[in-house]
Amino acid sequence: MKLELCGIRKTFGRLVANDDVDLTVEKGEIHCLLGENGAGKSTLMNVLFGLLRPDSGEIRLDGEPVRFANPGEAVRRGIGMVHQHFMLVPVFTVAENIVLGFEPTRALGWFNRKKANADIVRLSQEFGLDVSPDAIVEDLPVGVQQRVEILKALYRDARLLILDEPTSVLTPQETLALFAVMRSLATSGRSILFITHKLKEVLAVADRITVMRLGRVVGTTTPETADEKELASMMVGRSVELVVQKAPASPRATVLELRGLVVEDDRGLRVVDGVDLDVHAGEIVAIAGVQGNGQTELAEAIAGLRPIAAGTVRLDGRDLSSASPRDAIRAGIAHVPEDRQTDGLVLALSVADNLVLDIYDLAPFARHGSRDLATVKSNAGEKLADFDIRASDAEVPVATLSGGNQQKVILARELSRPIKLLLASQPTRGLDVGSIEYVHERIVAERDKGVAVLIISSELDEVLALGDRIAVMYRGRFTGFCDPSTGREQIGLMMAGVLDESAALAAGAAEGADPASSVTLSRGSVHP
Amino acid sequence: MTTEAPTGEAAPQASSIGSEQPPSGDAPGQQRGKAAFVKLLRRLSEANVFVVTVLAIFSALVLGAILILVTTPAVLHSWGRIGSRPGAAFSTSWRTIAAAYSAMFEGSLFAPSAISHAVSTGHGWTTALTPISETLVSATPLILAGTGVAIGFSTGVFNIGAQGQLIAGALGALFVGFEVHAPIGVHLPLVILGGAAGGAIAGFIPGVLKARTGAHEVITTIMLNYVFLDLLTYLLTTAPFQQPGQANAISRTMPSTAILPHLFGSTLRVNVGLLVALAVSLGAAWFTRRSTAGFSFRVIGLNPSAGRTAGMDVRRITILVLTLSGALAGLAGMATLSGTDFFLSTGYGGNIGFDAITVALLGRNRPLGVLLGSLLFAALITGGRYMQAYTGVDLDLTTVIQAIIVFFVATPALVREVFRLRDQGEGPTRILTKGWGG
Ligand SMILES: Nc1ncnc2c1ncn2[C@@H]1O[C@H](COP(=O)(O)OP(=O)(O)OP(=O)(O)O)[C@@H](O)[C@H]1O
Ligand SMILES: [Mg+2]
Numbered sequence: 001m002k003l004e005l006c007g008i009r010k011t012f013g014r015l016v017a018n019d020d021v022d023l024t025v026e027k028g029e030i031h032c033l034l035g036e037n038g039a040g041k042s043t044l045m046n047v048l049f050g051l052l053r054p055d056s057g058e059i060r061l062d063g064e065p066v067r068f069a070n071p072g073e074a075v076r077r078g079i080g081m082v083h084q085h086f087m088l089v090p091v092f093t094v095a096e097n098i099v100l101g102f103e104p105t106r107a108l109g110w111f112n113r114k115k116a117n118a119d120i121v122r123l124s125q126e127f128g129l130d131v132s133p134d135a136i137v138e139d140l141p142v143g144v145q146q147r148v149e150i151l152k153a154l155y156r157d158a159r160l161l162i163l164d165e166p167t168s169v170l171t172p173q174e175t176l177a178l179f180a181v182m183r184s185l186a187t188s189g190r191s192i193l194f195i196t197h198k199l200k201e202v203l204a205v206a207d208r209i210t211v212m213r214l215g216r217v218v219g220t221t222t223p224e225t226a227d228e229k230e231l232a233s234m235m236v237g238r239s240v241e242l243v244v245q246k247a248p249a250s251p252r253a254t255v256l257e258l259r260g261l262v263v264e265d266d267r268g269l270r271v272v273d274g275v276d277l278d279v280h281a282g283e284i285v286a287i288a289g290v291q292g293n294g295q296t297e298l299a300e301a302i303a304g305l306r307p308i309a310a311g312t313v314r315l316d317g318r319d320l321s322s323a324s325p326r327d328a329i330r331a332g333i334a335h336v337p338e339d340r341q342t343d344g345l346v347l348a349l350s351v352a353d354n355l356v357l358d359i360y361d362l363a364p365f366a367r368h369g370s371r372d373l374a375t376v377k378s379n380a381g382e383k384l385a386d387f388d389i390r391a392s393d394a395e396v397p398v399a400t401l402s403g404g405n406q407q408k409v410i411l412a413r414e415l416s417r418p419i420k421l422l423l424a425s426q427p428t429r430g431l432d433v434g435s436i437e438y439v440h441e442r443i444v445a446e447r448d449k450g451v452a453v454l455i456i457s458s459e460l461d462e463v464l465a466l467g468d469r470i471a472v473m474y475r476g477r478f479t480g481f482c483d484p485s486t487g488r489e490q491i492g493l494m495m496a497g498v499l500d501e502s503a504a505l506a507a508g509a510a511e512g513a514d515p516a517s518s519v520t521l522s523r524g525s526v527h528p
Numbered sequence: 529m530t531t532e533a534p535t536g537e538a539a540p541q542a543s544s545i546g547s548e549q550p551p552s553g554d555a556p557g558q559q560r561g562k563a564a565f566v567k568l569l570r571r572l573s574e575a576n577v578f579v580v581t582v583l584a585i586f587s588a589l590v591l592g593a594i595l596i597l598v599t600t601p602a603v604l605h606s607w608g609r610i611g612s613r614p615g616a617a618f619s620t621s622w623r624t625i626a627a628a629y630s631a632m633f634e635g636s637l638f639a640p641s642a643i644s645h646a647v648s649t650g651h652g653w654t655t656a657l658t659p660i661s662e663t664l665v666s667a668t669p670l671i672l673a674g675t676g677v678a679i680g681f682s683t684g685v686f687n688i689g690a691q692g693q694l695i696a697g698a699l700g701a702l703f704v705g706f707e708v709h710a711p712i713g714v715h716l717p718l719v720i721l722g723g724a725a726g727g728a729i730a731g732f733i734p735g736v737l738k739a740r741t742g743a744h745e746v747i748t749t750i751m752l753n754y755v756f757l758d759l760l761t762y763l764l765t766t767a768p769f770q771q772p773g774q775a776n777a778i779s780r781t782m783p784s785t786a787i788l789p790h791l792f793g794s795t796l797r798v799n800v801g802l803l804v805a806l807a808v809s810l811g812a813a814w815f816t817r818r819s820t821a822g823f824s825f826r827v828i829g830l831n832p833s834a835g836r837t838a839g840m841d842v843r844r845i846t847i848l849v850l851t852l853s854g855a856l857a858g859l860a861g862m863a864t865l866s867g868t869d870f871f872l873s874t875g876y877g878g879n880i881g882f883d884a885i886t887v888a889l890l891g892r893n894r895p896l897g898v899l900l901g902s903l904l905f906a907a908l909i910t911g912g913r914y915m916q917a918y919t920g921v922d923l924d925l926t927t928v929i930q931a932i933i934v935f936f937v938a939t940p941a942l943v944r945e946v947f948r949l950r951d952q953g954e955g956p957t958r959i960l961t962k963g964w965g966g
Contacts, residue, residue: 305837326839335837343837346830357827358838361820369820 001062001078001159001191002027003048008057010043012400015392017043018054019215025160030182030192032202035212036235036432037404038390041195042084044212045162048193049081050074061160072101080153084164084195084403084430085341086145090138094131095120098152123154127181141292143174150181160191165403167196168430171290171458179205197404197432199228211235236434244440247448249468251280253316255452256302256421260311263294263301271297273476274311279421284443284453286467288460290495294476295456296338299425302454303335304328316420329358332420336410336427338456344410347399351391352380354398355413383412388438403430408439415442422446425456440466460488460495577892580943584936585904587946592929593625596921600624628921635914636663636907654795659910661796665868667906669694669860671805673884674902675812676727676856678893682816683849684829685738689749690857691881692756693730697858698865698872699760700726702769702779705786705866715785719866720804720859727858728851730756735850739843745850753881761874771871779872788867801863808856812895825849857881886934905930 003025010018017040025031035041046052048059050068059066061077068074071081088097095116104115117133124131129147137145146166153161163182167175182192182205196202202209203223210220211234219234232240256279263272271294279285289295300306302313304325313320315331323331337343345354356365356376364375380394389408391401398409407430414422422443428436443466447453457463463470464484471478472494480494597603606613606620634642642656673690680687687693704722708715734748763769764777771778788800815822827835828845836842860880865872887905891897912926936943 303837324839324841325836326841329839337837342831343833346827346834348830349827353823357834360823366820371818371820371823373818 003160003191003193004058004060004063005044005048006058006060008044008047008059009055010040010047010052011055013392016215018047018057021057021212021215021217023210023217025191025193026207027191028186028189029207030186030194030205032206032209033193033195033212034197034199034202034209034231034235037408037430037435038402039212039235039432040215041212042164042402045081045164045193045195048074049079049162075156075158078157078159079162080150080156080158080160081162082146082149082153082164082166086142086149088137088145088148090136092137093133094135094137094140094148094151095133097137097148098133098155100152102156119155120151123151127151127154127184128177129181142169143171143177146170146174146178147181154185158190160193161185162193162195164195165197165430166194167198167201172460173290175201197430197436199231199433202231203228213237232433235432238434240433241437242433243465244437244444246444249283249447251283251468252450253281254278255281255316256454257314257317258302258311259314261298261301261308261313262310263297263306264309265297270309271476272301275476275478277471277478279452279454281420281450281452282447283468284447284455284466285469285471286455286457286463287471287473288463288467288491288495289456289458289473291458293473295458295473296425298473299335299338299423299454299456302328302421302423303333303337332418334414334417334419334422334424336414336422336424338425338429340407340410340429345398345406348397350380350395351384351389351398351401351409352376352394354409355380355383355394355416357413359413359417379416383409383416387412388435404432404435407431408435411439411442415446419446419451422451422453423456424454426458427455428457428459428462436462460491463491464488580940581890581937583943583947584933587936587943588929588932589629591932592925593629595925595928596625596628597621599925600921624919628915628919631915631918631921632908632911632926634911635659635918636911654793657792657796659914661792661798662910663903663906664798664802665906666909667902668799668801668805668863668867669880670883670887670902670905671809671899672860672863673857673880674887674891674898675808675895676853676860677884678888678891678895678898679812679816679825679856680849680853681888682829682893683825683845684832685846685849685853686746687731687734687749687850687853687857688746688885689730689734689752689854689881690860690884691877692749692753693727693854693857694861694864694877694881695756695760696730696854696861697723697727698861698876699763699769700724700729700858701786701862701865702782702872705782706768706780708786709783710785712785712789715783716788716800716866719782719786720862723858723862723865724855725858727861728855730858731850731852731854732847735847738850739846749850757875760872760876764872764874769872777874781871782866786866787870788863797868799867801867804859804863806899808859809895809899812856816895821848857884860884886930890934890937904933 003023005021005023008018008021009016021040021044023033023044033041033044043052047054050071050073053069059068066077068077074081089100092100095113098120099116104112104119106112120131120133123129124147129151131144131147131151137148140148146169150161150163166178170178179201182194186192186207194205203226206223208220208222209226209231211218211231213235221231221234226234228242229239232242256277258275258277261272261275262270265271273294275298277285287295287298297306301308304320304323304327308321311321313323315333318331320328320331328335341347346357353360353376356379359365360371360376361369365372365379377394383389384391384394387408389401389405389412391405398406401409407428411427414424424443427443428439431439443453443455447468455463455466467484470482470484470486470491472480472482472491474495474497479497482491482494603621603624606617610617637660638656639659642652646652646656673694676693677687677690701719701723704719708718710718730752734743734745734752737743737748738745761777764779769779771780790796790799791802792798816826824835824840824845827838828840828842832842835845861877864877864880883905887898887901890901890904891899908926908930912923915921915926916923
């Protein structure tokens, strides 16, 4: 299906989120939409999908002008959308989620589960989207949940599929699998609008690329004529350092000390299995690993959010093994959680309130149990400017910020109090290249101030760019430490569990011999 | 209910679209006036909380009027003869509605004639002010218990146990009332504290159960309602609570030092309990908006896992909220006992604990909203009684009107549809479902 957007304009109060946007997607084309955080990409997609009404402008499908009052109408005209933040019902099965609203029924409106399951199996085989119809969605890793979202759109016979930052939560292997699916969809004549911040992906998969900045289209190009640098500067309007410049680390005293740490997940499985680690003041340790190898639980244990089954956590020599989250914060740990919307922010509260979420009861933000809202507000003003957070006002709910700007709110909050350890999981997930550059600079600046930094990232580029030392985590253990000069391939193999220094030494350790297992590895599938 | 919040808060943002002045044109003053007017129209046509509530009340009164018409024999009779005397049908209808609603007004607030009589003669002030005094008396426990319920709701804790906590509070106040002997300046504050303490204990129990075992507060508080109701029945037939020398299930009477003094002379029943309620309401408004504890309550209500990550103790807050919520319901029991009833009997508290839930919803869980909702509810109750007495319209009609108001307030989409209001709540709030932060 051919899509034309003509002169779309959408404002929120004084903020112009889309300003006269023109965009054409041809039939069978994979069209990438690129743009910095808050450029208006999601807004444009929400307009197209009938979630927002444009102030002016026209949408044409195969040349015919259309108007959608709600997503239902958009779906009926063959548009499918996979949102930046998924919209599945966590307690429903895969099949129930996919057919929701379009359920096959028997006589008297009874839900025909058999037919639903059969339809889904057929669809998933046709496009190579592997899911099991009876699985409960909340038990599935994000990569699979995403497949469910895509199947949902295909089940509704989408001929134009919108994918809003689908890869920011995927492992590299999952991303490759997604690209294969996208290509097969395009070959079958469907059009795809694909939003991402990862320039490598854009160059790998796009037929054409449209770049947006500050609500406007700044240009359209193709992967043949543009490279990463060029795309980055088109997006941000200046040239961007894709790899942060930093001086060699000068590590000092040990700040974080983990000894024999064992952590269990919610189902009681040992997902962190005897980990030893020292992080020194003035150095950045980056933990690389395919998501689901215990990194999340490791971070939660250090932050006091998850009880420790065995071993110790020490901060500056102080035992924090049984600390509460509050103790950990007060002891000087800054924590950037992996899932910003669930753990990092209160979406309905203002940006200003979210910027003091973990220090709201301390001076100068409160005195004698009474909040000082003027200070909270002026603090917000400073942070919005410092971190270049794009919000029309500090009093708007943080939910109205773009995904990347939401992430910056968390970073701004965590980096603006005196800390000893910065513990960040996926710190730049969903950020544009300009913001990544900035956040990386801030993290390096924290290091240079003498903060110990522990980064957990499934982004190999990030690990290599930031880490002074790199630890590779596989199945709940560190399979090796290396420095950033180690080759990508070698680290990649270690992440897949193929190369394992300690195991090699211990001779004959059975684990990790199967590289394929890392591809389908899901959270908690470790050491049953 | 909590997911509604962002819509409301985003409202002022959206409403500023187009309110800026055009670049050139007529005299600046006129321009400004025009712009302000346009802005006002926009505001009014938007479905904000205030407009929805006013329209809900209006719709309820209209539906109530229709009900009055179809249930009054004289009116039906006159419509039966519409062919021969068309004017009569309309005038009878009009007179019936006017009589009913003016009775409701006079019974809940004041009768203009009584006021003018009192002003001109200097006598009869008591008669003139009795209706409003009665309304304030009925509103007092609703404000207290409703505020308690609202604090719970806005923290994501569904305290359905205000009824039981109210009884526990009344028992606490009664106990301090007859056990302690002191001058009123000491005794009365202790009685008030006794009421709060009784309710607090009744709220603490489901709080601990939820925090320690995960037992859902809706179940435990509902069940505890029965526990306290039966506990009351039991205590009323045993020493020391039972009135000595009585075989009936009636409690001892509050001594004079444990009674909330009247505010305006002995004949108007409005009493110091109202001041307690107003103080609680203002205190709660400060608490939710400005205090650090109130902020943590709100965070836990909106997103407990973000609160936990930010170092808030979810269990402690759950216990605190239910205890506080119970304490306020307990104060409601104290206010009715020490303000108007002076002794307890079986089934004490009537429906107050459940009406408290309704006014909390009506006031959208904001303390000042609860205050207004309680006054409205109380006025409907006192006015409805008067209407029944003077026009024969059944008191049940008031209940129907109350129910319709709540129904409309709880379904803003319906009101928007009926009155064709612009939907101001578009935006990402609709697509706010749990995601993985891509
Ligand atoms: N409902 C809303 N109310 C007010 N402002 C909004 C609303 N929705 C979006 N915005 C603003 O519009 C701008 C564009 O947001 P949008 O989500 O489209 O950005 P984006 O390009 O998707 O960014 P990202 O890459 O970070 O996801 C942002 O400044 C955002 O704060
Ligand atoms: Mg976006």
